[in-house]
Each structure stands twice: as structure tokens, then as C-alpha cells.
Amino acid sequence: MSRTTDILVVGSGMAGLMAAIVASEQGKRVTLLSRGCGSLNIGSGCVDVLGYVNGQAVEGQPLDALDALPERHPYRLVGREGVEEALKMLSAVCARHGAPLEAAANGNRRVPTILGTLKPTCLTLPSCRGELLETAASALVVSVEGLKDSHPALVTAQLRRYPHLANIAWHEAHLENPIPGAHRNLSPLDIARYVESPEGTAWLAAGLRNALRATPADVVLLPPVCGLSNAAWEAVAAAAPVPLVEMPTLPPGVGGLRLYTALKNELQARDVDMVENALVTEAECDGKRCAALVAETACGRRRFAAKAFVMATGGFMGGGFLSSPGEAREAVFGLPVLQADGSLLPARPEDWSDQNIFGNHAFASAGVMVNAAMSPLRIDGAPALNNVFFAGRSVGGYDFASEKSGNGVAVATAWRAALSACAQC
Amino acid sequence: MKQTSVVIIGGGATGIGILRDLSMRGVDAVLLEMGGLAHGTSSRFHGLLHSGARYAVGDPESARECIEENMIMRRIGKQCVEETEGFFAALPEDDPDFAARWVTACKAAGIAAEAVDPDEARRLEPRLSPRVREVYRVPDSCIDGFRLVWHNALSARRYGGEVLTYHEVTAIRTEQGRVIGVDAKNRVTGETVAIDCEYIVNAAGSWSGAVARMAGLDVSVSPDKGTLIVFNHRFTSRVVNRLHKSSDGDIFVPHGSVTIFGTTSTPSKDPADSLPTSEDVTRLLDIGEPLFPALRSYRILRAFAGTRPLYTPNNAAGRAASRNFHIVDHMDEGLRGMASIFGGKLTTYRLMAERMSDLVCRRLGVTTPCRTAEEAIIPDPAPEVLERAARSFPAHGIRLVADRLGDAFGDVVKNAAREADNGMLCECEMVTAAEIEYVAKDPATHSLHDVRLRTRLGMGTCQGTFCSLRAAAALAERHVNFALSPVRDVQNFLQERWRGLRPALWDTQLKESELNRAVYLATLNLDGACREQNN
Numbered sequence: 002m003s004r005t006t007d008i009l010v011v012g013s014g015m016a017g018l019m020a021a022i023v024a025s026e027q028g029k030r031v032t033l034l035s036r037g038c039g040s041l042n043i044g045s046g047c048v049d050v051l052g053y054v055n056g057q058a059v060e061g062q063p064l065d066a067l068d069a070l071p072e073r074h075p076y077r078l079v080g081r082e083g084v085e086e087a088l089k090m091l092s093a094v095c096a097r098h099g100a101p102l103e104a105a106a107n108g109n110r111r112v113p114t115i116l117g118t119l120k121p122t123c124l125t126l127p128s129c130r131g132e133l134l135e136t137a138a139s140a141l142v143v144s145v146e147g148l149k150d151s152h153p154a155l156v157t158a159q160l161r162r163y164p165h166l167a168n169i170a171w172h173e174a175h176l177e178n179p180i181p182g183a184h185r186n187l188s189p190l191d192i193a194r195y196v197e198s199p200e201g202t203a204w205l206a207a208g209l210r211n212a213l214r215a216t217p218a219d220v221v222l223l224p225p226v227c228g229l230s231n232a233a234w235e236a237v238a239a240a241a242p243v244p245l246v247e248m249p250t251l252p253p254g255v256g257g258l259r260l261y262t263a264l265k266n267e268l269q270a271r272d273v274d275m276v277e278n279a280l281v282t283e284a285e286c287d288g289k290r291c292a293a294l295v296a297e298t299a300c301g302r303r304r305f306a307a308k309a310f311v312m313a314t315g316g317f318m319g320g321g322f323l324s325s326p327g328e329a330r331e332a333v334f335g336l337p338v339l340q341a342d343g344s345l346l347p348a349r350p351e352d353w354s355d356q357n358i359f360g361n362h363a364f365a366s367a368g369v370m371v372n373a374a375m376s377p378l379r380i381d382g383a384p385a386l387n388n389v390f391f392a393g394r395s396v397g398g399y400d401f402a403s404e405k406s407g408n409g410v411a412v413a414t415a416w417r418a419a420l421s422a423c424a425q426c
Numbered sequence: 427m428k429q430t431s432v433v434i435i436g437g438g439a440t441g442i443g444i445l446r447d448l449s450m451r452g453v454d455a456v457l458l459e460m461g462g463l464a465h466g467t468s469s470r471f472h473g474l475l476h477s478g479a480r481y482a483v484g485d486p487e488s489a490r491e492c493i494e495e496n497m498i499m500r501r502i503g504k505q506c507v508e509e510t511e512g513f514f515a516a517l518p519e520d521d522p523d524f525a526a527r528w529v530t531a532c533k534a535a536g537i538a539a540e541a542v543d544p545d546e547a548r549r550l551e552p553r554l555s556p557r558v559r560e561v562y563r564v565p566d567s568c569i570d571g572f573r574l575v576w577h578n579a580l581s582a583r584r585y586g587g588e589v590l591t592y593h594e595v596t597a598i599r600t601e602q603g604r605v606i607g608v609d610a611k612n613r614v615t616g617e618t619v620a621i622d623c624e625y626i627v628n629a630a631g632s633w634s635g636a637v638a639r640m641a642g643l644d645v646s647v648s649p650d651k652g653t654l655i656v657f658n659h660r661f662t663s664r665v666v667n668r669l670h671k672s673s674d675g676d677i678f679v680p681h682g683s684v685t686i687f688g689t690t691s692t693p694s695k696d697p698a699d700s701l702p703t704s705e706d707v708t709r710l711l712d713i714g715e716p717l718f719p720a721l722r723s724y725r726i727l728r729a730f731a732g733t734r735p736l737y738t739p740n741n742a743a744g745r746a747a748s749r750n751f752h753i754v755d756h757m758d759e760g761l762r763g764m765a766s767i768f769g770g771k772l773t774t775y776r777l778m779a780e781r782m783s784d785l786v787c788r789r790l791g792v793t794t795p796c797r798t799a800e801e802a803i804i805p806d807p808a809p810e811v812l813e814r815a816a817r818s819f820p821a822h823g824i825r826l827v828a829d830r831l832g833d834a835f836g837d838v839v840k841n842a843a844r845e846a847d848n849g850m851l852c853e854c855e856m857v858t859a860a861e862i863e864y865v866a867k868d869p870a871t872h873s874l875h876d877v878r879l880r881t882r883l884g885m886g887t888c889q890g891t892f893c894s895l896r897a898a899a900a901l902a903e904r905h906v907n908f909a910l911s912p913v914r915d916v917q918n919f920l921q922e923r924w925r926g927l928r929p930a931l932w933d934t935q936l937k938e939s940e941l942n943r944a945v946y947l948a949t950l951n952l953d954g955a956c957r958e959q960n961n
Contacts, residue, residue: 414694
């Protein structure tokens with residue numbers, strides 16, 4: 002039995018969800034296949050656009066810095082207007098579902114993290130207004146007892162090492178663990194779930210009030226525990242006597258789940274078919290045209306035919322690429338995974354990476370090479386497939402980790418890939 | 427100026443064994459180690475406590491020593507030994523005549539080698555190739571080299587022995603053909619320490635040639651590099667050896683939660699040459715696959731390498747060089763008060779220490795006999811301490827923690843009781859906040875890296891992705907500071923782990939590396955912070 006749809010999207014990270022929304026908005030019938038929950042779900046929810054170019058921090062608006070990127074960078078392929086349009090659309094969708102995204106007035110927002118670092122990012126939920134630190138004379142860093150990854154002492158010890166934050170009076174406080182008998186690892190997500198309930202909201206509001214009574218401060222930093230929804234965040238923030246800032250943490254992050262939920266709600270509202278736990282194993286192609294993808298699903302092996310396809314399957318971590326010593330290929334179509342300059346990855350595994358862990362690694366920016374339509378290319382530069390388009394980390398030519406550009410590239414490439422797919426049907 | 431009777435150079439198993447032996451005989455001794463304890467060959471091997479079966483055909487004397495020491499270690503060092511037993515398995519392509527000779531040789535050396543029906547062997551070790559033709563059971567076991575060295579140090583300290591880590595010997599002072607002292611540089615503070623002594627023991631392993639040269643002696647020590655692979659789970663329950671003439675890539679050793687597979691043998695010029703290469707890794711996989719057909723589908727955690735200090739007076743090299751140990755009294759070359767020990771293997775470290783200590787005692791006129799084979803290195807914890815521990819440690823981790831900490835266990839249990847929540851910071855290796863704090867406060871600890879060497883923090887599946895941040899944060903919370911800021915310490919820690927990942931960067935380990943970058947670079951901006959923050 003084969004199901005037909007106009008556009009089949011594979012992957013439910015930021016790129017997959019966004020591509021499905023864009024295609025659906027164009028009036029197409031869309032089916033979304035996902036294997037797991039994607040990495041948006043477990044991330045911080047910050048929409049990084051561009052934090053660094055060659056190790057230099059981007060000053061001013063990140064979109065103004067796109068010209069400094071290499072020609073093959075996905076942002077250059079999508080173009081500034083496209084990137085802007087895509088981010089606008091993401092913001093509109095998230096706002097409709099109670100996850101309003103906002104940018105700082107003059108460029109990247111620098112959000113404090115639980116490692117005591119500042120992380121540049123572009124669009125965030127209102128709980129990550131890191132710039133509040135810059136005008137504060139005193140700050141209280143709060144955690145909840147039992148949270149292994151969030152220790153105020155680390156945050157204060159490190160943040161004061163930034164020259165511009167050195168003069169802040171730093172204070173620390175712990176709230177009692179509200180979930181008694183938690184025998185497993187307590188994560189901010191557990192606390193956020195509790196805070197989502199009315200008694201949890203009241204507990205956090207009271208806890209913060211008491212902590213501030215004991216140690217007054219201009220701003221409070223805390224792990225992402227202020228509920229799962231924006232409504233809970235607003236309730237906690239409204240009850241707090243001073244502004245609150247949530248710090249990105251180790252997975253599972255809570256901010257990512259908030260965005261994921263908003264995008265999923267949009268897909269549901271648009272009646273997009275979503276098939277979960279589906280692992281795409283092969284493609285049925287006739288020359289350069291793909292007719293269908295075959296997936297292992299909960300109901301066995303199934304064939305999904307479509308007029309066009311958007312692959313948002315991720316990179317090495319997401320399962321979009323398969324690798325063996327000195328070799329890598331894209332998992333479904335077997336496309337070559339190429340270096341940022343379009344050449345094959347080196348034959349010697351050591352040459353895939355730099356000896357400095359923060360160095361420039363060939364594997365980090367390797368991926369499927371695409372043209373401006375997000376259509377995959379062969380190694381000689383010729384189009385490989387006509388009705389298949391790539392988005393997100395599976396696209397090569399950028400390094401999301403050192404650039405701090407992950408969700409931004411995902412949104413921009415998904416927008417372009419979905420429009421290209423729509424043009425095919 | 428410090429004074430002692432004996433200075434021992436080298437904090438590997440041999441040196442620390444000599445310190446313990448001499449201290450137990452009442453001889454004043456100080457041990458100098460240029461890095462952390464066991465940073466060299468004693469931690470860079472497969473963790474196999476040999477039964478001697480591997481040497482039975484080629485080196486019967488080593489084989490006999492191994493089986494004797496193997497039995498002694500099970501008694502005196504049970505906290506460091508996991509009594510797994512071992513298999514020797516032959517494939518159809520292996521020489522059947524060799525197997526026959528091997529069985530006879532094991533018998534002659536006093537090593538029990540009992541035939542196991544291949545079907546039964548595969549029932550016990552289901553990952554083993556269905557092609558195995560012949561299998562024997564031998565008393566091989568697993569041993570933790572890090573822990574063994576630390577426990578010997580704790581025991582030596584109890585008897586008055588002194589250990590100075592991060593102290594590099596810069597000069598050996600002599601006067602009229604007689605040793606009078608040693609100069610060393612403290613690599614942490616930069617200070618110079620002068621120690622007067624009557625006797626020097628050179629137990630510097632792969633570095634022993636360089637140490638001997640400081641006394642104007644010329645000895646033949648050839649570092650020989652061996653590479654090993656760590657897999658992220660135990661795919662065998664016992665040691666598995668290939669039954670053929672000893673060669674590369676024929677030993678699999680389960681070790682805690684991982685399996686170590688090796689080794690290779692390549693002559694090296696540099697005793698510190700511990701960089702594994704992808705060529706070594708892929709070659710080992712090729713060699714190991716016939717015995718474990720699914721080998722390539724198991725996730726590699728990392729690769730590591732170390733150098734064997736082969737003693738090569740006759741220019742023998744590689745696998746032809748003897749694995750046996752040699753004691754050289756430099757009196758024969760005209761220098762009184764110094765002896766060197768070369769070669770050997772971890773399994774016989776105690777015997778090596780005994781022979782060397784016998785020589786030192788003869789020269790110093792001490793007649794107290796060696797007792798290291800009788801007395802347990804670490805006493806058993808008292809039942810009431812174990813009972814108290816049950817309140818602050820998870821039940822399934824108590825034995826592991828007690829065995830790892832040895833003498834320090836009681837103190838850590840006391841500290842843990844004071845913690846509101848003795849959080850498990852490293853789930854793979856069961857390391858709690860109290861243990862990390864205790865080890866971090868030890869004067870020999872200078873970084874998270876040192877904490878790892880003693881606790882195994884970050885040696886498991888996550889390779890530090892989750893636990894390094896947790897440990898740094900827990901230490902900040904307890905006001906334990908190192909020279910580097912927590913952020914830079916985490917960076918160094920991850921950098922060290924990175925070294926072992928690069929030669930095996932494909933498939934699942936590459937996946938894990940991309941996750942690590944997503945967490946530390948994308949989410950936490952560790953790279954940017956290292957550029958922007960003051961240390």
C-alpha cells in the first residue's frame with residue numbers, strides 16, 4: 002500500500018518541521034516522517050543565526066555579517082532576503098503558538114549559560130534576555146538542589162572573568178528540591194514540568210521571592226525551569242520582583258521543547274500527516290527523479306510516494322550521514338558527503354579533524370553539496386536529483402558549532418528547500 | 427635539602443612496588459615521578475593479569491613467574507583484580523601443531539589449561555566466532571593498573587614511604603664513583619628540590635635509558651610502541667586470546683564497563699610516544715575480526731598507546747625482544763649506589779620490586795626479608811564502614827567505590843555523610859561528589875585530568891561530555907580551585923579525550939563527537955569563552 006502526498010519531509014528537527022510548515026502554507030499536501038524527536042527538542046531553544054566568523058565575534062546584526070561568509074555557505078546560497086524572510090516566518094508561527102521569539106535591539110543577544118559563559122544568539126524566547134546583565138549592578142544565580150548540571154558557584158566564578166561583568170556583585174542561592182524522592186537524575190526539565198502546574202508556579206514564585214528577600218539583586222539567573230509553556234513563564238516572571246534570565250543547559254534543554262511544541266502545534270493545525278518512528282531505508286529513483294521513499298515503521302515496511310522530497314535528516318549525530326574509516330555518505334540516496342570546498346573527505350581519519358578540539362575540523366562542515374535551490378549536487382557539480390532537496394545539518398559548507406548558526410541555517414535552508422519542492426508540483 | 431636512604435625514580439608499578447617493599451622493610455625511601463602516578467606504561471596496557479599462558483612456548487621462565495605472581499596478586503591485590511579467567515581460542519587457519527606444543531608448555535610451566543568444547547565456549551562467549559576450532563580455559567584475569575599503583579602508594583605511605591609527583595629528576599649527583607644525591611624540579615611550582623641519598627633506583631620504564639644517561643651510564647632500552655582500542659561495552663566476560671604464536675591484536679580484555687583490545691608492537695624513538703594512529707586502529711580491527719566477527723559494529727570509545735621499555739642489549743627488537751626483566755647493578759660499571767631495572771611486565775611488578783629491593787637491602791646492609799607477597803596491599807574496609815556507606819552511596823556502587831579508594835574509603839564515606847545529596851556525577855564509573863572532592867583536595871591533584879586518573883571520571887561511554895561539566899561545577903560549589911579556571915580545565919579535559927578519539931573518528935564515535943560539539947560549542951560556547959574570559 003502506498004500513500005501519496007505532494008511533499009514528503011523527512012526529519013523533525015528545526016529544518017524538517019519548518020520545511021513542512023512552509024510547504025503546507027503553499028497549499029501543498031505534506032507528510033512528515035520522523036525517526037526520533039530531532040535535536041531541536043533537546044536543545045536550548047535559542048535560534049542562533051551567526052555568532053562568529055572565523056573565530057571573530059560578529060558585532061552588530063548577524064545578517065549584516067553574511068557577506069563575510071564563503072560563497073558556498075548555505076546562507077550565501079539562500080541569500081540575505083531569504084534568510085530574513087524565513088526567520089520572520091518562524092517568528093510568526095512561534096508567536097501564534099505562545100512561544101514569542103525576540104531579538105536584542107543591536108545585534109546578537111549574549112545569553113549566560115550554566116557553564117558561566119556567554120553564548121551569542123539571535124532570536125530567543127523572552128526568558129533569555131541576557132543583555133539584562135549588562136546594566137545590572139548585582140545578580141543572583143539560583144539553582145535547585147539536586148540539579149547536577151546547574152551550580153551557581155560555577156556560573157559566578159566564570160561570568161566574573163568577563164571584563165565587562167567583573168564589577169557585578171554576584172550572589173548564589175539554592176531552592177529546595179520540590180520533587181521529593183527523585184531517585185534518578187533530576188534535570189531542569191523535571192522542575193519545569195512541575196512548575197507548569199499551578200502549585201509548581203506558586204512554589205517557584207515563592208522560592209524566588211524568598212531568595213531575593215535574603216539576597217536582593219537586580220536580576221536573577223536560573224536554569225530553564227520556568228515551566229514548559231510561555232504562560233507558565235509569564236506567570237513566574239510576573240510574580241518575580243526583578244527580571245529573570247534562563248540559562249541554556251545540557252540536554253534535555255527546556256527552551257528547545259517549547260519551540261518544538263509550538264511548531265508541532267502548527268503542523269497539527271495545518272493537518273499535516275506525521276508518521277513517527279519511521280526510519281527511511283531506501284529511495285526509489287528513476288534517473289534523477291525520486292518516486293518514493295521506503296521506511297521501516299511501527300507497522301512494518303511502507304512506501305511513501307510523493308511529487309517532491311525535503312531531506313532534513315541531520316548530519317553524523319542525527320543519522321543523516323553514515324561513516325566508516327575515511328568515508329562518509331548521505332544515508333538514503335548515498336550522496337557523497339563532501340568538505341566545505343566540495344572535495345572528498347580525506348582518506349585518513351585523522352585528517353577529518355584538527356588536533357585542537359576547537360580547531361577547524363573537516364568533518365564539522367562536511368555535508369551534501371547543494372545549489373541555491375537546495376538541490377543536491379554530484380561531486381562534479383552537476384545536479385544529482387531533480388525533485389529532492391536538502392535542509393539543515395545535512396547540508397554542507399557550514400559549522401553550526403563554531404559559528405553558532407545551527408537553528409538559523411536550519412530555518413533558512415528549510416524555507417528554501419520547501420519552496421523549491423513546491424515548485425516541482 | 428631533603429635526606430633519605432633511597433631515591434626511586436619512576437612512579438609506575440615497578441617504582442611504586444619498590445617503594446612499598448622498601449618501606450615495609452623499614453628503609454627510608456622517596457619516590458620521584460615526573461608526571462602523575464601511572465601516567466606511563468602502567469596505565470597504557472590492556473589490563474591483563476597474565477596467567478603466563480601467552481609466554482608458555484616462547485619464554486617458559488616468564489610464564490612460570492606470571493602464574494606465581496598471578497596467584498599472589500589475587501591474594502594481596504584483590505581490589506585491583508577481577509577474576510574473570512581467560513580463553514585461548516584457535517581458528518581453523520591457526521597452526522594445530524602450535525596448539526599441541528602450547529598445551530605441553532603450559533603444563534610444564536604449571537599453568538592449568540583445560541580444553542573447553544567449542545560449543546560450550548560459544549555458549550559462555552556468544553560473540554566469539556562460530557569458526558573456533560579449539561578452546562582452552564586458563565587462569566588469566568583482569569587488573570586495573572591505575573588502581574594498583576595508587577594502592578601501592580597508599581600502602582607505602584602507611585609505612586612512611588614518600589611520593590613526590592610532578593617532580594622531574596634533573597641531575598644525579600655523584601662523588602668519587604659513588605651516588606650522593608638527586609636534584610629534581612617541581613613541575614607545578616618550578617622549584618628545585620635537592621635530595622641527599624645513599625642509593626638510587628632507576629625504575630623509569632621507557633625513560634630509564636635517559637635517567638641512566640644522567641649518571642653517565644649507557645644502557646640499551648628501546649621503547650616499543652603498542653596501540654590499544656577501547657570499546658564502549660564488555661563484549662566478552664573473560665579474557666580472550668588467540669591461540670597462536672604471540673602476535674599483534676590477539677588479546678581482548680574486559681575491564682570495568684569496557685573492553686580493551688590490542689596490541690601492536692612498533693619500535694619507537696620517543697618514550698613519550700603515546701599518540702595512536704588510525705592505521706594502527708584499522709589494522710587491529712582487521713586482525714581482531716576473525717575471532718569476533720561483529721567487531722567493527724561495536725562502538726570504539728577511544729584508542730590509546732604506550733611504550734614498552736624493552737631491554738635490548740643484543741639488538742633484539744619488537745616481539746623478538748625478551749619481555750622478561752633485568753636488574754643492572756651499576757657497580758659493575760664503576761658507579762656505586764645505583765641500580766636500574768629494565769623490561770618486565772605489570773603482572774610481575776611485585777617480583778621485580780622484590781628482587782630490586784633485595785639488592786638495595788644487601789647494599790645497605792638491611793636484612794629484613796620481603797613481606798609484600800603475604801600482606802594485602804589494602805586492608806578490607808570494616809563492616810560498619812560499608813554499612814555507613816550504604817546511606818550515602820547507591821548499593822550497587824559501594825563495592826566498586828571501596829575497592830577503588832582503598833585507604834581513603836573511610837574518609838570519603840565520612841564526607842559523603844555530610845553531603846545533603848551525594849550526587850552521582852559520573853554514572854559510567856559510579857563517581858560521586860564526595861569522592862571527587864576528596865581526590866581533588868589531595869595535594870597530588872592539580873586538574874580534572876588528575877581526578878580522572880584516580881576516579882575513572884570520564885572514562886566511560888560519555889567520555890566526559892556530561893561528567894566533566896558536572897565535576898567542575900561540583901568542585902566550584904565546594905570551593906576547590908585549581909590553577910586553571912573551571913572552564914579552561916574542562917577544555918583541557920575534553921582536549922585530552924579528543925586525542926584518543928581522532929584516530930577512530932567514524933560511525934558511532936563520530937556521532938558522539940558531534941553531540942559533544944553541539945553541547946560545548948553550540949550551546950555553551952566553550953570555545954568562544956576561552957578566547958573572551960580571563961583565566
